[in-house]
Amino acid sequence: MATIDTAQSNGSGLLDRLSDAWASRDVRFAVEIAVGIFAFLIFVGVLYPAPMPILFLGLVLGSINALIALGIVLTYRANRIINFAVGDLGAVAAVLTASLIVGPKWPFWPAMFVGLLSALFLGGITEVLFIRRFSKAPRLILTVATIGLQQLFVFGELALPKAFGYDTAPQPPVPFKFTFTWQFLVFRGGHLLILIVVPLVMLGLAAFFRYTRVGIAVRASAESADRASLLGVPVKRVQTLVWVIAGGLSGLAVL
Structure with missing residues (x-):
């Protein structure tokens, strides 16, 4: 009997420790990542085997899409809407960058810097002029409004080249001359730059939201805007900041 009681006690203690560990958000996140990696390996190794160059290209393209998805x-989280306009926020910045490079012959990096700034500005001004006006409207109405904003941005993508004397968005020269061939695919320096920049951006955002006062204010507003407002958080400005970040992420992805 003593042995059985001891075993039951040990089992109960183990379950309690596992329950306490699972209550930790970091532990749950690590488990979710591990399960995702395992599922991915099963998918590409058993269900849908693919050559490594294809998987590498998928990693590059997926990293770009991850920035837009994060936006x-x-x-x-900030407005409780599905934002259909995020992708075209960055597309406007990309067209502006290409037009500056091909038209006035700007160097690549200054043109890209201006394009990224325009994406940040466009994200913020969109929230102030449009999204904030619908703050009390039903979420479905605001979601539909983002579709209208998307069409407005598409118009901007078509109109910008004409301001520089082009009928369509010009194709700027590739700034990176480095290339390498992996079996049947050719990769350029831009592909490698994506794999360097995107993880750094993700880590930077994670640190920003976790350790800075502004990042904590963003998280508090996302959890409950009313409660955060009562605690003195400037919710409107925080929401504008979120749209600025989303515009920057979209611009970085498309550029």
Whole structure:
């Protein structure tokens, strides 16, 4: 009996420790990442085997899409809407950058810097002029409004080249001359730059939201805007900041 009681006690203690560990957000996040990696390996190794160059290209393209997806998540947490306009925020900046490079012959990096600044500005001004006006409207109405904003940005993408004397968006020269061939695919320096920049951006945002006062204010507003407002958090300005970040992420992805 003593042995059985001891075993039951040990089992109960183990379950309690596992329950306490699972209550930790960091532990849950690590488990979710591990499960995701395992599922990915099963998918590409058993269900849908693919050559390594294809997987590498998928990693590059997926990293770009991850930035846009992060912008969608941020604006959803801030405004509780599905933002259909995020991708075209960056597209306007990309067209502006290409037009500056091909038209006035700007160097690549200054043109890219101006394009990225325009994406940040466009994200902030969109929230102030449009999204804030619908703050009391039903979420479905605001979601539909983002579709209208998307069409407005598409118009900007078509109109910008004409301001520089082009009928369509010009194709700027590739700034990176480095290339390498992996079996049947050719990769350029831009592909490697994506794999360097995107993880750094992700880590920077994670540190920003976790350790800075502004980042904590963004998280508090996302959890409950009313409660955060009562605690003195400037919710409106925080939401504008979220849209600025989303615009920057979209611009960085498209550029």
